[in-house]
Every structure is written in C-alpha cells, then in structure tokens.
Amino acid sequence: MWRLSFMQEGNSELPEKSIVPVFDPAGPYAGSITILSWFLIAMACGVLLIVLASLWVALFGGERIGKKLGGAKAVWIGGIGLPVVVLTVLLVYGLSLTRNLTEPVPRTAMRVRITGEMWWWRVAYLDGQGRPAMIDANELHIPAGQPVLLELESNDVVHSFWVPRLSGKLDMVPGRRNILPIQADTPGVFAGQCAEYCGGPHALMGFVVIAHEPAEFALLMAGQRTKRPAGSAEGAALFRSTGCAACHRIAGTDANGMAGPDLTYAGSRRSLGAGILPNNRGTMMGWIGDSQSIKPGNRMPPYKMLSAAQLQTLTDYVRAQK
The missing domain is CATH 2.60.40.420 (Cupredoxins -  blue copper proteins)
Incomplete structure (x- = not known):
C-alpha cells in the first residue's frame, strides 16, 4: 500500500486522501511492473540480510573469521562479484518482464493526448489523423480490456503521469512527447496523481480514469461527440x-x-x-x-x-x- 493524495477508487462521490493499492494491478502493464517491484523488494531484502550477516560476523565472529571477511578475496566477491551478479540479473529480468511497455500497440488502439498544466490535466481524444476530436479535463474514459496509447506532454514545468493500477509512471517534459500504454482489464474507476513535484498545489493534482464496457464506452463517446450547448x-x-x-x-x-x-x-x-x-x-x-x-x-x-x-x-x- 502507498499513501497518496487523490480520489478514492471506486467512490464516485467523495474524493479524499486514501490508501490506494498500488500493488493491486488492474491491467497487463501495471501487472508486469508490480511483479518487478516485488522481485526488487525480495532482492533488496536478500542483499540486506547478507550485509547484516557480514556485519554480525565482523563484530562477533572472532579475529580469524574477521580477517577472512576483510581479506582481498572477500572484498572482490562481496564488493564487485555480488553487485555485478545482482545488477545483471535485475537488468535482464526487468527488461524481459517489462518489454510489453515498449511493444507496439495495435494501430486501431485509441490514442489520447494528456497535457500537464499547473495544476490540472488537459485531455484530448484523438482521431485517426492524430487531431483532437474531443477535449476534456482531469479525467479519462477508456474501454475495458483494450490497450490505450497516451501521448504525454507538458505546457509549463515537468509533471509526471501515474495511474498505479493501470501502468507505470512517466514524466511529462516541456517540448517532448512521451508515450505510455495503459489498459484496464475490467470496468472500474482508477485514481491517478502527478508524481513529480511541480510547485504550488502539486499534491492536489489528481486524475481519474474510468474504464467502461466497450459497448457502453462507444455509446458514451457517440453521445459526447454530438453534445449540444446547454444551460440558460x-x-x-x-x-x-x-x-x-x-x-x-x-x-x-x-x-x-x-x-x-x-x-x-x-x-x-x-x-x-x-x-x-x-x-x-x-x-x-x-x-x-x-x-x-x-x-x-x-x-x-x-x-x-x-x-x-x-x-x-x-x-x-x-x-x-x-
């Protein structure tokens, strides 16, 4: 669990500070990141145990074993060999596990351009030519069970887009367009947050992703695109x-x-x-x-x-x- 300041998931009425289950993935992209996170935690715990055991031996293991622990061979093994092995395993496993984050999505996948502003989010649903077909703010509607490609930009300072249960965190840098795939396996409401300090009310820069059944999503988009001005x-x-x-x-x-x-x-x-x-x-x-x-x-x-x-x-x- 990770304490974040944004809308409580599953609650359409009351945004509040809540504990969002960042280790509870709701899609394939977040799933691979979650597995890698647990693997990193396990490896870190293993390394910590080795360091603590070495420290205990150095303090209480006697002069003979202390000299061995401080010898050239132990330094080569523990100071060079172990880090090389651990980091190599992490690199190879991590790249293979998260390769779906860089694999091309289907050409028919929906594309949405999200622009970080001080301190809110501009959302533009793109047509087949990459032009904004519909504009919204601070929330994103997507079809469940289908990948969606996000084009992330910033109009002012560095922001960072993060919906923990749907994908990884990716920075939004002025003058640069970064690409992030997301997917929700089932319908639901998923909270997001700016994860890079951007000044002022950064902690109050939340985001909401709503995943719908594909048929419901199609009806929703059709209704919004034919929307007429209302009000007195x-x-x-x-x-x-x-x-x-x-x-x-x-x-x-x-x-x-x-x-x-x-x-x-x-x-x-x-x-x-x-x-x-x-x-x-x-x-x-x-x-x-x-x-x-x-x-x-x-x-x-x-x-x-x-x-x-x-x-x-x-x-x-x-x-x-x-």
Whole structure:
C-alpha cells in the first residue's frame, strides 16, 4: 500500500486522501511492473540480510573469521562479484518482464493526448489523423480490456503521469512527447496523481480514469461527440460577462479560452479541482466563488464580487454542460 493524495477508487462521490493499492494491478502493464517491484523488494531484502550477516560476523565472529571477511578475496566477491551478479540479473529480468511497455500497440488502439498544466490535466481524444476530436479535463474514459496509447506532454514545468493500477509512471517534459500504454482489464474507476513535484498545489493534482464496457464506452463517446450547448441564456451571458470565457472553453459556444480546463462536460465529471472535491452543486459554487481557499496557488482567481443569486446562476450553467 502507498499513501497518496487523490480520489478514492471506486467512490464516485467523495474524493479524499486514501490508501490506494498500488500493488493491486488492474491491467497487463501495471501487472508486469508490480511483479518487478516485488522481485526488487525480495532482492533488496536478500542483499540486506547478507550485509547484516557480514556485519554480525565482523563484530562477533572472532579475529580469524574477521580477517577472512576483510581479506582481498572477500572484498572482490562481496564488493564487485555480488553487485555485478545482482545488477545483471535485475537488468535482464526487468527488461524481459517489462518489454510489453515498449511493444507496439495495435494501430486501431485509441490514442489520447494528456497535457500537464499547473495544476490540472488537459485531455484530448484523438482521431485517426492524430487531431483532437474531443477535449476534456482531469479525467479519462477508456474501454475495458483494450490497450490505450497516451501521448504525454507538458505546457509549463515537468509533471509526471501515474495511474498505479493501470501502468507505470512517466514524466511529462516541456517540448517532448512521451508515450505510455495503459489498459484496464475490467470496468472500474482508477485514481491517478502527478508524481513529480511541480510547485504550488502539486499534491492536489489528481486524475481519474474510468474504464467502461466497450459497448457502453462507444455509446458514451457517440453521445459526447454530438453534445449540444446547454444551460440558460442568463447563465451564458453571465459566463461571458464575468470573464469565464476568456479562460475556459465550452464547445458550440463562443467561449474558447484555453488557459483553464475545458468545461464542455464539466457537469458530468466525478470531481472538481483535479480530483480534490466531489462534483455537486455546493462544491461547484464554492469553487467558483473562491477556489483559492480550496486549492491555494491555483491559477483561477476568486469571484467574491458575485452575489449569491449570480453565483447560483453561473453554477447551474456550468453544471448543465454534460
């Protein structure tokens, strides 16, 4: 078990600090990494036992055996021979075990471009030509039982994408595109986290992957691609007049800001603030009104000038985007 700060798996209502089972793989890519991790732990324990036994012999084994332990032969064996053997075994076994992480995925596999931002995730589902066909933020929907290829990028500083139960950790470096395959064998909700310190509210930069049955996933994607703008005209006007449209995008409207998360499907997301709050009316109002009190250092300014009625109208408009 490893204590991480992000949404509790299997709980669509309450993101919280929880213990996520990083040694409980839910797919083939995470499975090979888990086996290698246990092997490394076992080898480390074995080496530790050898070192402790040697230390005990050196302290309490008598002068004769102490001289042998400190002789040239023992130094060659223990200081050079043993590390060479251990590291060679680890290298060969590790490379053979994790070769599926570098093997090509089927050309028909879904591709998604995930871009690390301060401090959230931009998600773009790509078409056959590698162009964004649909844009979302902070959560990823995938079909269960099928590999998905992630293109990882960063727009600012170094981030690191990690969904422990689905694949390994891979850095997101500005100016570079790294490739990571993931797969969930069965439907479920899987928590992720930025695993490289990126300043500010780094610990509050969570992520959620939702795996669906393939037929359900196809229906979900078809529905989202034919999505039409929703919400009241009053809410849309307030969204524009308060400056929200300068930073956020809602497909099908004149809101095309790219500085903040895309809000086209904001009402149907499981969480707010990159996995730190459940997505409901109360938390949405609190986030819009003063996100700095919830996630200090994020790039969204507080909107304390809004009246209660305006805040409710704006909240209802954003929540209508599904």
